[in-house]
Every structure is written in C-alpha cells, then in structure tokens.
Amino acid sequence: MKPSEKALVPFVSVDHMMQLIHRIGVEEMLRGLAEYIEADFRRWDLFDKTPRVASHSDVGVIELMPTSDGELYGFKYVNGHPKNTREGLQTVTAFGLLASVETGYPVLLSEMTMLTAMRTAATSAMVAKHLAPKGADTMAMIGNGAQSEFQSLAMKAICGLKTVRLYDTDPQATRKAARNLAGSGLEVVTCASAEESMEGAQIITTCTADKQYATILTDNMVGAGVHINAIGGDCPGKTELAPAILHRSDIFVEYPPQTRIEGEIQQLEADHPVTELWQVVNGTAPGRTGDRQITLFDSVGFAIEDFSALRYVRDQLPGTEFYHPLDLLADPDDPRDLFGMLQRSAS
Amino acid sequence: MKPSEKALVPFVSVDHMMQLIHRIGVEEMLRGLAEYIEADFRRWDLFDKTPRVASHSDVGVIELMPTSDGELYGFKYVNGHPKNTREGLQTVTAFGLLASVETGYPVLLSEMTMLTAMRTAATSAMVAKHLAPKGADTMAMIGNGAQSEFQSLAMKAICGLKTVRLYDTDPQATRKAARNLAGSGLEVVTCASAEESMEGAQIITTCTADKQYATILTDNMVGAGVHINAIGGDCPGKTELAPAILHRSDIFVEYPPQTRIEGEIQQLEADHPVTELWQVVNGTAPGRTGDRQITLFDSVGFAIEDFSALRYVRDQLPGTEFYHPLDLLADPDDPRDLFGMLQRSAS
Numbered sequence: 001m002k003p004s005e006k007a008l009v010p011f012v013s014v015d016h017m018m019q020l021i022h023r024i025g026v027e028e029m030l031r032g033l034a035e036y037i038e039a040d041f042r043r044w045d046l047f048d049k050t051p052r053v054a055s056h057s058d059v060g061v062i063e064l065m066p067t068s069d070g071e072l073y074g075f076k077y078v079n080g081h082p083k084n085t086r087e088g089l090q091t092v093t094a095f096g097l098l099a100s101v102e103t104g105y106p107v108l109l110s111e112m113t114m115l116t117a118m119r120t121a122a123t124s125a126m127v128a129k130h131l132a133p134k135g136a137d138t139m140a141m142i143g144n145g146a147q148s149e150f151q152s153l154a155m156k157a158i159c160g161l162k163t164v165r166l167y168d169t170d171p172q173a174t175r176k177a178a179r180n181l182a183g184s185g186l187e188v189v190t191c192a193s194a195e196e197s198m199e200g201a202q203i204i205t206t207c208t209a210d211k212q213y214a215t216i217l218t219d220n221m222v223g224a225g226v227h228i229n230a231i232g233g234d235c236p237g238k239t240e241l242a243p244a245i246l247h248r249s250d251i252f253v254e255y256p257p258q259t260r261i262e263g264e265i266q267q268l269e270a271d272h273p274v275t276e277l278w279q280v281v282n283g284t285a286p287g288r289t290g291d292r293q294i295t296l297f298d299s300v301g302f303a304i305e306d307f308s309a310l311r312y313v314r315d316q317l318p319g320t321e322f323y324h325p326l327d328l329l330a331d332p333d334d335p336r337d338l339f340g341m342l343q344r345s346a347s
Numbered sequence: 348m349k350p351s352e353k354a355l356v357p358f359v360s361v362d363h364m365m366q367l368i369h370r371i372g373v374e375e376m377l378r379g380l381a382e383y384i385e386a387d388f389r390r391w392d393l394f395d396k397t398p399r400v401a402s403h404s405d406v407g408v409i410e411l412m413p414t415s416d417g418e419l420y421g422f423k424y425v426n427g428h429p430k431n432t433r434e435g436l437q438t439v440t441a442f443g444l445l446a447s448v449e450t451g452y453p454v455l456l457s458e459m460t461m462l463t464a465m466r467t468a469a470t471s472a473m474v475a476k477h478l479a480p481k482g483a484d485t486m487a488m489i490g491n492g493a494q495s496e497f498q499s500l501a502m503k504a505i506c507g508l509k510t511v512r513l514y515d516t517d518p519q520a521t522r523k524a525a526r527n528l529a530g531s532g533l534e535v536v537t538c539a540s541a542e543e544s545m546e547g548a549q550i551i552t553t554c555t556a557d558k559q560y561a562t563i564l565t566d567n568m569v570g571a572g573v574h575i576n577a578i579g580g581d582c583p584g585k586t587e588l589a590p591a592i593l594h595r596s597d598i599f600v601e602y603p604p605q606t607r608i609e610g611e612i613q614q615l616e617a618d619h620p621v622t623e624l625w626q627v628v629n630g631t632a633p634g635r636t637g638d639r640q641i642t643l644f645d646s647v648g649f650a651i652e653d654f655s656a657l658r659y660v661r662d663q664l665p666g667t668e669f670y671h672p673l674d675l676l677a678d679p680d681d682p683r684d685l686f687g688m689l690q691r692s693a694s
Contacts, residue, residue, distance in 0.1 A: 006436065007361060014354060015673035018692040026689075053400050055415050057448045062420045064411050068402050073409045075424075077444065079451020085682045089353065089450055093676045097424065101404045103436055104426020113677035117685055146679075151685035171682055180686045233528040326361035326673075329440045330460035332493075335432045336520055338464055339496035339527045342373075 007331035012110040012313060015249070016322040021114070024316065027157035032316075033122035033194065034129075034158050036308040041126075044278035046070060049302055051258045059083055065303035073099045074307040076112055080235060082209055091146070092207060094163045098310045108314045109326060112306065119282065119309035120301060121150035124229050125158035130205055130280050131252060131295040132227035136202035137162040142194050142216055143208035143232060144168035144177040151205050151231070152177075156186055159203075163187040167197035184323075195221055206240045207231040219244035224292040231299050233264045241296075243267045249296035252277050252287075254305075263298040354678035359457040359660060363669040368461070371663065374504035378498075379663075380469035381476075381505050383587040383655040388473075391625035393417060394651055400604045406430055408582065420446045421654040423459055427582060429556055434672055438493075438556060439463065442665035445657045455661045456673060459653065463466035467648060468497035471576050472505035475550055476628050477634045478599060479574035483532035483549035484509040489541050489563055490555035490579055491515035491524040498552050498578070499524075506550075510534040542568055553577040553587045566591035571639035578646050580611045588643075590614045596643035599624050599634075601652075610645040621645070 012020070021029055040047070046101055048068040055062045060081030078094035085091055094112035099105060128136070139155055141148050141164050148166070155161035164186050168174045174190050191197040193284045194216065198204055204226055206216045219242050222228070228249065233239040241264050251274045253259040260270060277297075279285035288295050317323050332341035359367070387394070395415040402409045407428030414421055425441035432438055446452060449453055475483070486502055488495050488511050495513070502508035511533050515521045521537050528535045538544040541563065545551055551573055553563045566589050569575070575596065580586040588611050598621045600606040605629035612619060625646075626632035635642050664670050679688035 011673070014677045015692070018689050021689060027488070043674050048402055053397070053411065053413060055395055055413060055420055055448075057415075058415065059449060060451050062415075062446060062448070062451050064400065064413060064422060066400060066402060066411060067405075068409075070404065073402055075411060075455075077422075079446070079447075085452060087450070088682065089452065090677065090679070090682050090685075093452060095453075095675050099409060099424075099426070101402075101409070102406060103431055103434070104407050104409050104428045104438065105440060106424075106442075111675055111677065114685065114689065132389050141436065145683045146685040159439045176681070176684055176687065180684070180690060206425045234381065326358070327362050328442050328458055330361045330437065330458065332437070334490045334523070337523055337527070338437075338493040340523065342365050342368060342461065343527060345362070346369045 004188055007327060008325035009106045009109050009328045010275070010317060010323040011239065011326040014111045014324045015089055016113060017111050017114045018145045020293050020316060020322040021087065021118070023320065025068060028151055030118060030122045030125065030154045030157045031312040033119055033309055033312050034126040037119065037123055037305050038126050038281055040304050040308040041281040044304070049255060051261070052303065057060060067303035067307050068101060071101055072311065074310050076303065076306040078116065096306055096310050098314060106328065108310060109328065110310060110313055113265045115313065116306070117147060117150045119305050119310065120147060120231065121154035122240045124151055124152035124205065124231065124297065124299060125298045127252065127277060128153050128155060128159050128227055128229060131297065132159060133202045133225055133291065136227065138165065138201045139203040140167065140197040140201040142167050142197055142204070142206045144173040145207065145209055147207045147231060148177045149180045151207065152181055152186060153184060155203065156184070161186065165189045165191050165197040165199070165201055167191040167194050177226040201226070203227050203229060205229040208240055215238040215242050216242055217245055218242045222294065226296065228294065228295055230264050230296060235262050236266065239264050239267055246296065249294040250275065251296045252280065253298050254300065254302040254321050258302065259298055259300050262300045264299055350582065354674060354676045355672035356453045356456050356675045357664060358671040358673040359670045361458045361461060364458050364461045367667065367669040369661060370667065376502055377465060377469045377472065377501045377504045380466055380656055380659050381473040383659040384470055384627055384652050385473050385644050387651050388625040388628040388657040391651070396602060398608070399650065410411065410434065412653060414650035414654050415448060418448055419658065420448050421657050423500040423541065423653040443653055443657050445661060455657060456675065457657060457660055462656050462660065463653070464494060464497045466652050467494060467503035467578065468653050471498055471578065471644065471646060472501035474599065474624060474644045475502060475506050475574055475576060477645065478633065479506060480549045480572055480638065483574065485512065485548045486550040486552055487512050487514065487548040489514050489544055489551070489553045491520040492554065492556055494578060495524045495627065496527045498554065498625055499528055499533060500531060502550065503531070508533065508578045510536065512536045512538050512544040512546070512548060514538040516540050548573070550574050550576060552576040552578060561587055563587040564592055565589045569641065572640065573641055575641065575643045576646065577611050577643060582609050583613065586614055588612050593643065594642040597622065598643045598645055599627065600645050601647065601649040605649065606645055606647050609647045612645055
C-alpha cells in the first residue's frame with residue numbers, strides 16, 4: 001500500500017545537504033543563509049521565543065530548540081558532547097524540522113549537522129557586517145576545529161575578508177584548516193600563538209571546544225578598534241574570554257535570557273548592559289559607534305537562526321533531486337479511521 | 348560517497364510500523380507496550396520530567412515531549428488540531444526519537460501517529476488492570492473516533508474485557524468502530540445514547556474530540572463501583588466530565604503538574620487531592636480500596652509513555668526488515684574535519 005501525498009515529508013539527508021551546498025556553492029549559500037537570518041532578525045518581535053529545553057548529563061547535553069513565526073513552526077535537536085571527539089564521534093550532531101502552524105503537519109525534516117555549521121558561520125558574518133570596523137579584511141581564527149573553515153568563508157563571502165590567520169593549540173588542526181582553505185581565494189597564514197594570529201586583525205574569532213572556564217584571550221592581548229566574534233562559549237561553565245575584556249567591550253547578544261546562562265556574559269552581573277542584535281539589524285539600537293570601540297558578539301546560537309536556515313533550505317529544494325519523501329505521517333482516508341487503515345495494511 | 352555506519356539512524360515509517368504491528372499481532376503488541384510502560388512507571392523517580400513544551404496558535408498546538416532515564420533520551424513531536432478532521436487531515440500526528448545519553452547520537456526515529464494510538468490504549472488498560480473492579484468485563488466506549496478500537500482491544504488483551512458498548516453523537520463513527528471490531532472476539536453492542544452504553548459497564552471510557560468544556564458524563568449517569576477512563580480531556584479548556592463526578596471519585600493521574608493544566612482536574616482547586624499512578628504501580632499508594640468506589644484515570648498522556656513505546660519498538664526491530672537506515676548524521680572520519688567531508692563529497 002502506497003502512503004498518500006499528505007503522509008510524506010521531504011527529508012534532506014547529510015548527503016543531499018552536501019550536494020545542495022555544492023550545487024548552490026558554499027559562499028553563495030552562506031550569503032543566502034545570512035539574508036534569511038537577517039530577515040528573521042528584522043521581524044524578531046513576531047517570534048515565539050523560549051530558552052532551549054536542555055537535558056544535561058555528566059558527559060553532555062541534548063537540547064530541543066523550538067520557535068515559531070505564527071505561520072511556520074521549527075525546532076532543532078542538537079547534542080553537545082565534548083568528549084565525543086576522543087571516541088571518533090562528532091561533538092555536535094543535529095537535525096531539524098519545519099511544520100505548518102495551520103495544520104501541525106511537518107513540511108521538512110533535515111539533517112542539521114552540516115546546516116548548523118553553515119548557519120553559525122552565516123550568523124557570525126551577518127553580525128560582523130553590522131559591527132566590525134569599516135574595511136576590516138583580516139581575521140584571527142583561534143580554534144581550528146569543525147567551525148573554522150565555515151567562519152572564514154562566511155567572513156569572505158559576506159564581509160569581504162581577504163586574510164585569515166589561523167591558530168590552534170593543536171598544530172594538526174591548524175594544518176587541516178589551512179589545507180581545507182587552500183584555493184578558497186583567502187590568504188591563509190598559520191600562526192604559532194594566539195598573539196601572533198591577532199597581528200593586524202580587525203576581527204577576532206574564538207571557537208575553541210573545551211567545556212570549562214578557559215581564557216583564550218587575556219585582557220592585554222586585545223587592542224582597541226576590533227570586533228570579537230566569540231563562538232565557543234556556548235553553555236554553562238564554558239567561556240573563552242577574560243572578564244576584563246568583557247568590561248572594555250560593547251556586548252551584543254542574540255537572546256539575553258539564554259546568553260546570560262550560556263554565553264561569555266555568564267561571568268558578569270545579571271544586569272550588565274547588553275544590546276540585542278535584532279535591534280541593531282532593524283536600526284533601533286546603535287551598532288559600532290567609534291573607531292576605537294571593541295564590539296563583542298557573544299554568540300551562543302538561537303532557535304530563530306535554525307528556523308531561518310530550514311526556511312532557506314525549503315525554498316531551495318523545489319526542482320532539485322536533493323531530498324526524498326519520508327513516510328512519517330499516518331494519513332487514513334477517514335481521519336477517524338486510523339484502526340481501519342491499520343487493518344487494511346495487513347493485506 | 349556512502350555514509351558511514353555511525354551516521355545512520357534506523358527509521359520506522361508508518362508502513363513499517365503497521366507491518367511490525369501485524370507481525371507481532373495487535374493484542375500481543377498492546378500487551379508488550381503495557382509491560383514496558385508499567386516497568387517505566389515502576390522506576391518513575393529515575394526520569395527527567397518536564398511538562399511538555401507547547402506552541403499554541405488559534406487553531407491548534409504543536410508540542411515537544413522530552414524525557415530521559417539517564418541512559419536513553421527520548422522525545423515526541425505531536426500536534427493537536429481538532430479542525431483538521433474537517434479538512435481530511437489527522438487531528439493528531441506524531442513522530443519520536445530515542446538517543447543515547449552517552450553520545451547524544453540518535454538511535455531510533457519513528458513515526459508515532461500509529462504508535463501513540465497503541466501506547467495510549469496500552470496505558471489505559473495497564474491502569475484499568477490496577478484500578479477497575481475485579482472481574483470487570485464490560486466497557487462503555489463513548490466517543491468512537493480514532494482511539495476507540497485501540498482502547499477496546501487493549502482492554503480485551505490486558506484486562507479480559509468481553510463486551511464493548513459503543514456510543515458516539517455521530518452514528519457513522521459508531522458504525523465504523525463496530526465494523527472494525529467485528530471478528531475481534533469482543534461482543535460489540537452499538538448504543539443510541541451515552542446512558543445506554545453505560546448499562547452494565549464496570550469501565551467507562553470517554554474519548555471525545557471537541558476542544559471545549561463539554562459534559563459527556565453528567566453526575567446522575569455515573570453509579571458506584573465503576574472505573575472511569577477519561578482520555579479526551581487533554582488540553583487547557585478541554586474537559587469531558589461534570590465536576591460533581593470528579594468530587595465523588597478517587598482521581599489518579601500521570602504527572603500532576605501537567606494534568607492540573609490539561610486534564611479533567613483543571614476544573615478543580617489546584618490542591619484537590621490526586622494519586623500519582625506510578626505509586627499505585629510500585630505499591631506505595633493504594634489503588635482501588637472498595638467495591639463501591641469510583642476510580643478515575645484522568646489521562647492526558649505523558650512523555651514517559653512515549654519513551655516506553657519507543658524502547659519497545661527498538662527492542663522488536665532487530666532481525667526484522669521493518670526499518671531503514673536514514674542518513675541523518677554527518678560523520679566525518681576526523682570529527683574536526685566537517686568541512687573536509689563537505690569538500691570531498693563534491694567529487
């Protein structure tokens with residue numbers, strides 16, 4: 001028995017997602033994602049917002065991140081297990097779903113490990129476009145793990161980055177990132193220390209993975225007139241920046257109730273002033289106001305960015321072969337006759 | 348490029364779920380589900396419990412129901428859209444997931460429209476086994492929608508039900524249920540009123556769908572010495588029983604913080620005494636204590652029941668062909684080299 005059309009949900013596998021990215025082009029897709037994310041930041045007020053629903057254990061966390069704009073509902077499943085790397089597993093895996101608010105029926109199921117890497121980088125670059133010093137063309141990329149190449153290419157595609165200066169405590173990670181970025185059009189400089197990576201950089205991205213209070217940047221390392229894009233501090237107990245840097249910076253966040261728990265600002269008083277990024281994007285709050293200002297994006301990742309990314313993917317799928325229909329929903333001819341549908345399936 | 352084993356998640360489609368049910372047998376599977384649910388009620392204290400995370404709109408609700416026993420994490424996506432029936436769509440559709448707490452990696456993705464119908468009926472019957480009068484063999488089944496046949500068969504398989512007396516305001520629904528239950532071994536009696544359906548019944552199941560305060564049972568309809576299995580009152584503003592019945596009953600619930608918002612007892616004071624079912628199951632609270640007592644299961648459905656159902660399905664799959672591997676997770680050879688995996692997929 002064939003399931004009816006209504007029962008089928010388009011599913012984008014990891015392989016299909018990668019093919020979709022190549023068809024569109026990595027940089028073009030990063031630009032497209034940034035546009036969708038920026039559009040959703042502009043209408044931020046419309047969204048149902050709630051801190052993610054987390055299930056913590058000794059070794060990691062599993063989270064659900066739901067949101068809705070009133071027409072579409074979306075959520076992401078994502079785990080964070082820093083010790084996975086040692087076992088040859090991903091620290092973070094994810095998948096997500098879009099559904100119609102009108103019917104409650106899912107309209108898209110998608111892998112989101114690859115897509116989260118793309119949307120995180122697109123968000124960083126969209127924010128840097130608003131906050132980084134004019135003409136910024138050099139970035140220090142501290143932490144050369146899974147996110148580093150995506151960050152570098154998004155900054156190139158969206159902010160005009162020309163040079164990326166790579167540093168990681170593990171030189172193998174730096175070599176991997178440099179190899180992956182060869183031929184990207186970026187000038188790639190591998191550095192032996194965090195200090196060296198920051199020479200001449202107007203944008204400083206930190207994306208390290210240790211689940212502890214770390215100090216990747218100390219106060220004396222950071223000069224005036226830079227934009228810090230702090231990605232790695234993204235759960236309780238995990239930070240990357242010395243508190244003194246936070247006190248010298250103007251801090252921009254996605255959703256304060258979540259960032260105060262998970263971001264760099266968990267190190268500060270609960271009433272330390274921060275600016276919500278959606279207000280910068282829609283012009284109701286100032287972004288960068290001076291050449292010597294330090295702007296800090298305290299990034300933790302928010303459900304609306306995943307929602308935007310799923311919307312983008314859904315809009316790219318028609319006419320491609322990069323999905324397959326999944327028999328996820330029971331759809332009896334008579335909705336009250338679920339049992340009859342089961343009975344008839346026996347024959 | 349083939350995804351690696353680690354990247355693949357077993358997926359049970361609606362069609363595979365129906366084949367699995369037939370392979371095991373509907374009644375045998377209802378018994379198996381009831382055993383898994385009862386086992387998890389017995390170790391209720393172990394579970395992470397949280398009220399469901401709901402996104403409400405004018406026309407319905409979309410919910411995520413997560414829980415964990417410390418080894419496995421599970422969640423269900425489920426919608427509730429009463430108006431869907433008029434549009435030829437299911438009121439409720441659902442799917443769910445199990446994941447390893449240790450790695451955060453999903454281990455099962457499954458349809459749960461069919462499975463929720465099975466687990467809801469199995470839960471009702473497991474509870475009736477504990478609470479219904481001894482020798483109860485006749486049930487009034489009021490509301491003959493999608494859940495009615497499952498309820499009837501679960502009561503037969505688990506409680507020894509012999510006769511089901513069907514009533515619905517829509518005679519077509521009653522005819523459908525009677526037709527579906529013909530040949531089940533149950534004596535099926537179709538009735539012209541709720542009162543008639545309750546003649547001789549020791550178990551009264553209400554499962555109607557209107558999203559409003561309704562009074563399916565009035566006080567004078569309910570005699571002493573019965574067990575009421577109230578399924579349909581399961582969201583804010585939706586109830587089925589007259590408050591006077593609640594005051595004459597001993598009330599048993601799954602998870603008080605959720606039932607006080609969604610169940611029949613939303614009509615009562617917030618401190619009205621209720622008994623938690625897990626305590627009846629593990630012997631720390633009394634169930635039925637007398638022949639003339641009215642016991643009431645104020646059922647709303649709880650995440651742990653879905654968790655039990657997914658556990659049951661996972662344990663039945665090995666050696667069957669009723670699932671297929673889904674390429675849901677990115678699994679690069681080097682976990683830090685997600686971008687390299689993307690690059691290599693181009694060739």
